Each structure stands twice: as structure tokens, then as C-alpha cells.
Amino acid sequence: MSIEDVKRRFVDEIKLRAYDDKYIDKNEEREILQVAIQQGITIDSARSALAQVCENHNYVLESVLVKMMKDQIDAAMGNDGKIDQKEFDLIFQNIKRAANSKKNDRELKKMIVSVMEETGNNKVKTGWFSDWYTAMKKDLGMA
Numbered sequence: 001m002s003i004e005d006v007k008r009r010f011v012d013e014i015k016l017r018a019y020d021d022k023y024i025d026k027n028e029e030r031e032i033l034q035v036a037i038q039q040g041i042t043i044d045s046a047r048s049a050l051a052q053v054c055e056n057h058n059y060v061l062e063s064v065l066v067k068m069m070k071d072q073i074d075a076a077m078g079n080d081g082k083i084d085q086k087e088f089d090l091i092f093q094n095i096k097r098a099a100n101s102k103k104n105d106r107e108l109k110k111m112i113v114s115v116m117e118e119t120g121n122n123k124v125k126t127g128w129f130s131d132w133y134t135a136m137k138k139d140l141g142m143a
Contacts, residue, residue, distance in 0.1 A: 006039045010046070011053055018059040023102040024050075025062045060102045068098055069115045077121050084125040085132045088112070110140050 013035045017028040024032070029050065036046035054061045072094060076087040083091075095108050103111070113136070116122040124133040137143040 006041065007049075009039060010036055010041065010049060014050060014053045014059070015057070018054070018057070021102060022058060023060045023062070024054065029061065029063055058100065060098070060100055065095060065098060065111070066115060069095055069112055070119060073116055073119065073121045077123070082123045082125045083116070083121070106140065109136065110142060113137060113140065113142055
């Protein structure tokens with residue numbers, strides 16, 4: 001199999017998984033990378049090619065969204081060790097823009113909360129009589 005055949009197969013695998021929703025979740029990404037490794041492509045080359053194909057075809061890669069979330073959550077935590085509602089809303093708006101309407105608001109908020117919980121960056125600023133974070137988690141069915 002020539003290098004061009006390998007590239008074509010790899011691009012076809014990506015398109016096959018992203019065709020319906022133009023979104024590649026972590027399971028689809030893992031499957032694509034496994035196909036690439038089986039074809040003799042290094043993991044770094046496969047990740048790079050995957051990112052390039054996604055960019056060229058306007059596909060959203062979940063791992064890119066999660067990395068963006070982690071970076072923005074870390075930045076918001078950096079100034080005082082807590083995230084307030086305005087900071088959360090800003091992170092949400094940035095992720096929503098990056099997701100390019102491939103995920104709805106509820107799904108994106110759940111992803112952000114999950115990342116906050118997994119990384120231990122779930123300390124939030126609350127008001128005297130209200131806890132926006134707990135209320136949001138309850139609304140999302142995560143509390």
C-alpha cells in the first residue's frame with residue numbers, strides 16, 4: 001500500500017465517522033488513531049493529520065474542546081483560586097463558539113462541569129444566599 005493510499009484511507013476513516021454530525025468524540029478519535037497505527041503511521045503524525053483534516057472539513061474534535069476547557073478553567077482559577085459565574089459564562093461562550101453548533105448548550109455545560117470536577121478545579125464563588133454552581137449542576141442532572 002502506497003503512502004497516498006494510506007493517506008486516502010485515513011481521510012476516509014475520518015470522514016466516515018464525522019459525516020453525520022461533523023463532530024469527532026473521544027471514542028471516534030481513538031478508533032481513527034488505531035486505524036492509523038495499523039497502517040504504520042506514527043501517533044504524532046496521525047494526530048497532526050487528524051487535526052488538519054478536521055480543520056479543512058470544519059469538523060470539531062472533542063479532544064481540542066476539552067483541552068481548551070482545561071486551559072480556560074486553569075486561567076480562571078489562576079487569579080483567586082475560584083471560578084465565579086461570569087468566568088464560567090465566558091468559558092462557556094468560548095467553547096460554544098469553538099464547538100460551532102455541533103453540541104447544544106446543555107451538552108457543553110455538562111462537559112465543562114465534568115472537566116472542572118475531574119481536574120479538581122471546582123471551587124466556585126457563590127453569593128450570600130445563592131449557589132449558582134450547585135443549582136446549575138442540579139439543572140443539568142449532575143448533582
